Amino acid sequence: MRDTFVRTLLEEAEINSKIELVTGDLGFGVLKPYWEALPDQFTNAGIAEQNMTTLAAGMALEGKIVFTYSIGNFPTLRCLEQIRNDCAYHNANVKIVCVGGGFVYGSLGMSHQATEDIAILRSLPNVTVVCPGDLVEAKEATKAIANMPGTCYLRLGRGGEKRIHKYIKDFEIGKAxxxxxxxxxxxxxxxxxxxxxxxxxxxxxxxxxxxxxxxxxxxxxxxxxxxxxxxxxxxxxxxxxxxxxxxxxxxxxxxxxxxxxxxxxxxxxxxxxxxxxxxxxxxxxxxxxxxxxxxxxxxxxxxxxxxx
The missing domain is CATH 3.40.50.920 (Rossmann fold)
Structure with a gap:
């Protein structure tokens, strides 16, 4: 899912210069194709997820479509106040991407596991919560949220997920x-x-x-x-x-x-x-x-x- 997300986001960003990707000092191996192709649409905010989220909100309020990227709980629970106050309250065009929903980072312990994130993020007004199930859903979901307004949460696996669908006809956010x-x-x-x-x-x-x-x-x-x-x-x-x-x-x-x-x-x-x-x-x-x-x-x- 992670590789599918990056490939799809790169395709979207190449045709839309408003798209920005901001990472919390993670994902360099998988993000390399993106930053090499579009260095002016990429920022490393460092291990500072709260700052990353506020930065993204500011960029969004100036007209950008901003994707924040990190693993497990880091782009969500660590910066929940910034998501609530800076992004959701203003309906800012920020897309929060978690790589490693659930037990993906199980070997690193509960601090790296995202097991309460859906409940917490869906409770925030103005936040769309998207949890694709396979590679096809991940691709379609990335395209969809890149082209819709407002704050979104995209919860991904990591890698090695199986492809369940051959294709999805008329993919739509909010439609099973x-x-x-x-x-x-x-x-x-x-x-x-x-x-x-x-x-x-x-x-x-x-x-x-x-x-x-x-x-x-x-x-x-x-x-x-x-x-x-x-x-x-x-x-x-x-x-x-x-x-x-x-x-x-x-x-x-x-x-x-x-x-x-x-x-x-x-x-x-x-x-x-x-x-x-x-x-x-x-x-x-x-x-x-x-x-x-x-x-x-x-x-x-x-x-x-x-x-x-």
Whole structure:
């Protein structure tokens, strides 16, 4: 996802001189093609994320489209006050990019893990929250936020994510992507929703469950705010269960956003939220290992849906 983002941003910046990329002293290996091609549209703000964000807000208020870039919690929680006061309050054209959502930097410990970011950023007025699930979604999301006004949060994986979609027709911020629909009428009818790079495990789990005859619909929610209320309402009325999957705390995150919409619909679906169960990660290991430890791996998804 990281490489896809940089390639796409470079393409957009080459045709729009207003686009600026500001890094918090990170990502030099992957950002090199950008700064070599467009040195006048690139700034290294140093390890000073609060300053980076205020700088970006000032540039945006002078007419620029500014992308700030760092890993894990650094471009979000470390500079939350600046995002709130300098960017969101003024509806400034700043795009906050986190590389390493969830457990990507698991080997570096919880200080480098982004597991509360969706909940916190979506609570800020004027902030669009985008969490692409694969390379195709990452490309389309980068193009979309580069060409829309206002403050946005783009939550990416790191590298090595699988390509799930061949292409997405008519990609739209705030519109979920249908991956599969039920092929038979057995009961119960289950809709599987996911956001972010956990899409790979969710899709592999759904592939296996479908082979076992379990009735599934699957959607990728690349946008958490504004969320696709129409799809949620439809599934709430038609399905027996909605299972939400996120590499994030279940408190305030994607599952909570879905629950908020469901609570206003007189439907029959029950929601099952899969994510980190309101705890900090105290284990150390790679992303795959931590997904297994905290119950959001392919196997855990299969077991939870199978139990329904």
């Amino acid at each position: 992507v249908l991956i599969r629909t039920n092929k038979h009428e057995t009961s119960p009818k289950i809709a599987v929703f996911s956001t972010g790079a956990i899409l790979d495990d969710a899709t592999e789990a759904c592939n296996e469950l479908e082979k076992k005859g379990i009735n599934l619909m699957q959607y990728s929610f690349h946008t958490v705010k504004p969320i696709d209320k129409d799809t949620i309402r439809k599934c709430t009325l038609e399905c027996d269960y909605i299972v939400t999957i996120e590499e994030h705390n279940i408190i305030g995150g994607f599952g909570s956003a879905v629950s908020e919409v469901m609570s206003e619909v007189d439907g029959k679906a029950k929601i099952i939220r899969m994510g980190i169960n309101d705890e900090y990660c105290i284990r150390v290991g790679d992303q795959k290992y931590l997904r297994e430890q905290y119950g959001i791996s392919k196997g855990a998804i299969m077991r939870r849906i199978g139990d329904l």
